[in-house]
Amino acid sequence: MVTYAGEAVASPTPRRHGRPTLIFIGLVVTLLASILVSLCAGRFSVPVDRALAILWQGLLHPGATPTTIDERIVLLVRAPRVLLAAMAGAGLAVAGTGLQGVFRNPLVSPDILGISQGAAFGGALAIILGIWGLPLIGMVFLLGLAALVGVGFLSRINGRTETVTVILAGLVVGSMFTALVSLLQFIADPNSSLPAIVFWLMGSFSTATWERVLIATPGLLLGTALLWGLRFRLNLLALEETEARSLGVRTEPERWLVFLVVAVIVGSQVAVSGIxxxxxxxxxxxxxxxxxxxxxxxxxxxxxxxxxxxxxxxxxxxxxxxxxxxxxxxxxxxxxxxxxxxxxxxxxxxxxx
Amino acid sequence: MIGLNGATVRFGSRVVLETLSFSVPVGRSLAILGPNGRGKTTALCAMLGFQRLDAGSRLAPPIVGYVPQTGSSNQRLKAVDVAVMGCAARLGLFGQPGPADIDAARAALQRAGALRFADAFFDRLSGGERQLVLLARALATGSPALVLDEPGAALDLANQQRLLALLDELRRAQDKAIVFTTHDPNHALAAADDALLLMPDGPALCGPVTEVVTPPHLERLYSVPMRLVELQGMSGTPHRAVLPAFAGARAA
Amino acid sequence: MVVQWMKTASVLASVGTALLALSGGALAQQIDITDHEGRPVHLDAPAQRIVTIPMPMASGVIALDGGTSKLVGMNPLSLTAIREGILGRIFPAAANITDSVTGTDFMPNVEALAAANPDLVIQWGGRGNDIVDPITNAGLNALLIKYGTEELTRQYMTMVATAIGKPERIGPLVEWRDKVEKEIEAKTAGLAAADRPSVLYLGNALSSITASGDKGNYNAFYINMVGARSASAGLSGSAAINKEQIAEWNPDIILLNAFEPQLDVNWVYDDPILSLTKAAQNHRVYKMPLGGYRWDPPNQESPLGWMWLADLVHPELFNFDLRGEMKTAYQTLYNYQLTDADIDGILWMDKQGTATGYDRFKAK
Structure with a gap:
């Protein structure tokens, strides 16, 4: 046994939860405060006490149909919008975190895999075809996944996928879908569908409704929950290939599982609020x-x-x-x-x- | 038990390993010696299952405790969080390390002599300290086999001494099959029972260190004249060391 | 008539040459025009083969010529408007005119353009040389027009009428525009701000919702003309807005564009927020009619749009015989006898026939 000075002393009680706990309390308070402020703020002036009363009533009687304009604005416009923004922000952040871990590169983000671009193409195509609502969202999700499958197909060489080839394949697929979106913009009606596509691509929560919240929730929740479940595995996937494999990680399928989860999150988000x-x-x-x-x-x-x-x-x-x-x-x-x-x-x- | 059985690896037309066979049972320690480019790393990767074999097979438990030269992680993790990764195979895809796993990681850190910086950030440690943490991680896997890639190669003499003493201690415990690669025959003398010499001009030599790590073999291995010297160790026990007799200004 | 025309032509000094050429008789009818970019445009003879790259000018050329024979190429979206709208029923031959001469981004396709062999190509001015150079480099004659105000509309319609050698067609049209504008303004000029209802015109609704400020906005021009004010006057340029902002403006009247085929007044009535605006509560939500062209932007039928809106905004001040006016205008513009069913279609009677003020548009 090799010992060093102090080694024999029982390990000091680690304070691993001291500072993070305080930070987490601060973060959660910030989130709750921003949600509350956001529900009270807007172009239509609803006094803060009235807005809070409406919210309280809304929470007490979730099934009740709001009748007055301020009730509807708070409960039907702001509430779903704030919720959707919060979920999308959380989903994108968690997806980015997962990808950066898996790629061992702090500079990648969800659009690196071409998912966002594929999803964007799905949306633009739907707008050109005059498809709105649920079918549009379906196309967004489908083409986001198609982009991912394309990346997988391109990057798989001799039955193996390397991180670098995945990034390059993501670049290729992303560029292709970006070009396709440009093509759609080229043939779009400049009076109607072109501004719609341009605005939609810019990303916005202005079209948020409870229906959209319901559409986005399963994918965002499921994706986030899966990544949460993989949180320890992500530490391992962030290691060098050989190290991770020596620790029993099946790096390739597990990496693809993360990509798939990211596609689910990003697809759900793009479907309801654009890129x-x-x-x-x-x-x-x-x-x-x-x-x-x-x-x-x-x-x-x-x-x-x-x-x-x-x-x-x-x-x-x-x-x-x-x-x-x-x-x-x-x-x-x-x-x-x-x-x-x-x-x-x-x-x-x-x-x- | 870990080893290779008739393993052949070719890179294009170049044969790197040719029908190489050896096995290390639990309780023994093997040093793989060879000059650079003779296939030390290839043999190591082959044992770990990272290198496709053109012929032959590998012999290894499902999880092998592997200690790379330097940890690749650019993530800012505490040493204990690095060590606890050794438990990953038991935990599965969605598993999370619990208190028992963290205790196991701390025990491994203790065994590797790294407990005092368990709560320090891994990327802030010195090279020697990092290697101890990586060794602890390999121990935490609980694997009966331990494979080290050139341990101490990048370390100063004091840290080499520390690591070799640790390796020797692990060898004496006789509860693992240990394999390490090295280009320094003294490392083999210090911490191995057996040695595998990847000869440049013929089949590999394998046998007990005392029989295999001899000046004639080493001269063939490295193409450098070698001398074996007997030394008085610090505690008075006799030590053996091999030295290259380099030609040069003060060469005898 | 000539007096009227001269008034308009005062901005087009060189058009006089055309008149001289006309009176000269023996000479070929040489035509010289200065376009909106200040470029001289010369024609040895009245244009017989015209390509229009700007969308609204396709129906404009048809109206000024009274037929489709001179139109040999147009924007793909002009063609869809013709095929889907009433113009396709009035002039079935128009559906066979090529639309490959340009993309919808107004970038000319030189090969297709050359194949159409036009003696005049109408193109947008004020949008840079990239969309003009391919035309002039191919040795074709380009006439550049600018879009936006009523004055510019009258000017470019006059240029085109001159170019096709039918200056006599533009006089009555400009006179009509002038007469209707003056007639409406005479009744609305003195209105106090409090008597001007707020009107919100939505250029887009289905994906994003857009509205525009007053500057350079033709919709705001006629909203103000008919004695209303634009609810979105405070915006600068065209901008995306949200429903909450519409609720805050709480406009008296909402006008929906005629560009989005799937958009109708139920978009407002079915919306939980918009349905509580004054406009929706008082059933004063209207989709802009689609006649020979959409009535939202300036076009040959603009005065009909003004009368339609004036009747809806100030029913106590105005009582135009819209159906009669439409029949007269279509006779003049397209030599076509509008049926009552045609008019019902143009005014979206089936969708918004029950809206406030719409009963006066019903067939008697």
């Missing part, structure tokens, strides 16, 4: 700064932070001016500088190592 960039890359990093890299604490932090961030951004988008500010504009304005900083730090750290 929303940056969340999937910025939030995981912010969460990592707060709670560290262990997916067991990182995933829940990303969920709460993503939800709060999305709710705040969307509240700004819908209530700052008479016009809806496109979400992508705000997320890019916030996200791009953060990404630039991360990029510099990432390469500086790599140089130092």
């Amino acid at each position: 929303i960039g940056w969340i999937g890359i910025v939030i995981p990093h912010a969460a990592r700064l707060l709670v560290g890299h262990d997916h067991r604490t990182l995933l829940p932090a990303a969920v709460v932070l993503g939800a709060a961030f999305m709710v705040i951004i969307d509240t700004l988008a819908r209530s700052a001016t008479s016009a809806e500010i496109p979400l992508g504009v705000i997320t890019a304005l916030v996200g791009a500088p953060v990404f630039a900083l991360l990029l510099r730090r990432y390469y500086r750290e790599r140089k130092e190592q």
